[in-house]
Amino acid sequence: MTAQELKSIAENALEQQYNGLISNLEECAKQGKNIYFTEELSDILLDKLILKGYRITPVVKYKYSFLFQKKKVKYYKIQF
Numbered sequence: 001m002t003a004q005e006l007k008s009i010a011e012n013a014l015e016q017q018y019n020g021l022i023s024n025l026e027e028c029a030k031q032g033k034n035i036y037f038t039e040e041l042s043d044i045l046l047d048k049l050i051l052k053g054y055r056i057t058p059v060v061k062y063k064y065s066f067l068f069q070k071k072k073v074k075y076y077k078i079q080f
Contacts, residue, residue: 007044010044011044011048014042014044014045017042017045018045018048021038021045021049021078024036024038025054025078025080029080034079034080035077035078035079036077036078036080037059037075037076037077037078038076038078039073039074039075039076041056041076046076049078053080054078054079054080055078055079055080056076056078056079057077057079058075058076058077059074059075059076059077060072060073060074060075061073061075
């Protein structure tokens, strides 16, 4: 198997997640927003969205617990 074949298999496996993400982006567009935040985004979906013309920026936010401990949470900001 070549690298291109493996990439196409991975893209087919992530097609359902991609369709869900696109529907969320369309819902945000209907509400008048041009930014969507998501926590999980695989590298293959990241490349596919960049090729489609979306701008993706990694954003780090801190989530605080009640004991003053902070946890770093990585989000992706998708602009369209």
